[in-house]
Amino acid sequence: MEIYGLRTHYVTITTMEYRVECIKCGRRFPAHKIIYTCDKCNGLLDIKYDYSSIDNERIVKAKGRGVWKYKALLPFKEGSSSSLSPITINEGDTPLYRCDRLAQSIGLGIGDLWVKHEGLNPSGSFKDRGMTVGVTKAMELHVKGVACASTGNTSASLAIFAAKAGIPCYVLLPKGKVALGKVAQAMMHGAKVLSLLGNFDDALRVVRELCEEENLYLLNSVNPYRLEGQKTIAFEIAEQLNWDIPDRVILPVGNAGNISAIYKGFLELEKLGITSSVPMMTGIQAEGAQPVVRAFKDARTEIIPEPEPETIASAIRIGNPVNAAKALLAIRNSGGLAESVSDAEITESQLLLARAEGIGVEPASAASIAGLRKLYDAGEIDRGEKIVCITTGHLLKDPERAIAICEAPQEVMADLESVRHILHATATLNKNREEHIHIYA
Ligand code: F0G
Numbered sequence: 001m002e003i004y005g006l007r008t009h010y011v012t013i014t015t016m017e018y019r020v021e022c023i024k025c026g027r028r029f030p031a032h033k034i035i036y037t038c039d040k041c042n043g044l045l046d047i048k049y050d051y052s053s054i055d056n057e058r059i060v061k062a063k064g065r066g067v068w069k070y071k072a073l074l075p076f077k078e079g080s081s082s083s084l085s086p087i088t089i090n091e092g093d094t095p096l097y098r099c100d101r102l103a104q105s106i107g108l109g110i111g112d113l114w115v116k117h118e119g120l121n122p123s124g125s126f127k128d129r130g131m132t133v134g135v136t137k138a139m140e141l142h143v144k145g146v147a148c149a150s151t152g153n154t155s156a157s158l159a160i161f162a163a164k165a166g167i168p169c170y171v172l173l174p175k176g177k178v179a180l181g182k183v184a185q186a187m188m189h190g191a192k193v194l195s196l197l198g199n200f201d202d203a204l205r206v207v208r209e210l211c212e213e214e215n216l217y218l219l220n221s222v223n224p225y226r227l228e229g230q231k232t233i234a235f236e237i238a239e240q241l242n243w244d245i246p247d248r249v250i251l252p253v254g255n256a257g258n259i260s261a262i263y264k265g266f267l268e269l270e271k272l273g274i275t276s277s278v279p280m281m282t283g284i285q286a287e288g289a290q291p292v293v294r295a296f297k298d299a300r301t302e303i304i305p306e307p308e309p310e311t312i313a314s315a316i317r318i319g320n321p322v323n324a325a326k327a328l329l330a331i332r333n334s335g336g337l338a339e340s341v342s343d344a345e346i347t348e349s350q351l352l353l354a355r356a357e358g359i360g361v362e363p364a365s366a367a368s369i370a371g372l373r374k375l376y377d378a379g380e381i382d383r384g385e386k387i388v389c390i391t392t393g394h395l396l397k398d399p400e401r402a403i404a405i406c407e408a409p410q411e412v413m414a415d416l417e418s419v420r421h422i423l424h425a426t427a428t429l430n431k432n433r434e435e436h437i438h439i440y441a
Contacts, residue, residue, distance in 0.1 A: 066092030119394030133229030152182030221257025234265025263330030284371030286311030360395030
């Protein structure tokens, strides 16, 4: 088939085919062409499949675990010379926790709230799902190296997968704006780490130019293959709920790739007839970095970039999210919402989740809980809705923030009397269970 003078390139995955397509003008690109946005209209790209050729059983009855369990809906050709073993560190298969105590503290019903803890991926964030697919694709394309800009987690994950694949990795981080655990990971796993004098949006602009000039493979979420890995969050949620779906999914939004990916995953399940609807996709941003929320509330299809984004949730300190167009479609087409939360609300929710449910997350992830609380209190979310909040990164990613918001450890002499004295004086020793829960919830 000829479209715009290009031969449409299909790759067969046993019974499946896929192609790369611009979401704005529909232009199609060969699957082997290294391209991130449409060269005609600059629109974002998406991977399209021929769903009529897939047998639902390959999803519903798939064996294995994690991202590659759903390989029937991933853009690789099985059993061909171009197919490689996936570059994998056992990403995905994260727990979906039922959170009754948290639900009660918010005012929701028992059994109505779940948390999907993506912080329990091997590198401590959901990025691993995208990177296993993205770096496997990089190997298939025989690139000489991989690169990204990052607020931290993308760089940590990419460094790990590049190490596993044995290819060079270059990461651009906004100087002084990345949480400690994430920088440590990128450094430890052997990436060349550059500390850029600018913010994330500057870093993304520069790394895109770098990849173009130096033939490096860009693995930010503008790369459509990465989002294919991340859509498996939707498959897992549905499967963990026995192929049912929640009414609403709430998650933090930064560069706006994850919400787009998860929406796509739910849409695919619906298209295949495995589920019968799609959850209301609800995106949460920080007050100091909320271009998507503003566009949603003003009924605009394009964002107005924020030149100086600021929030303690450094992972989502982004003023010009590259996937905003996809995210706005996901939110609107699913009947979802977009809301912003303050740093104080994020901190409160981070503590609440940690203490009421034992789920330790970094600040950006707590934005999903903060958003839920705000929207529920405002009457935008109904009691009785079945809700899944996605927590995107682990607490230990940002240990400095955790230490800053908690009571400091108290120094004590090395004898029992001194220890008892302090515990009685601070009235913590004889507190009963109910009182303890009440204080924290
Ligand atoms: N939560 C965490 C912990 C993140 O690290 C990110 C993004 C997001 C949420 C937002 O996801 O960008 O798909 O909307 N972190 C990127 C990074 C930008 O460089 O690590 P998104």
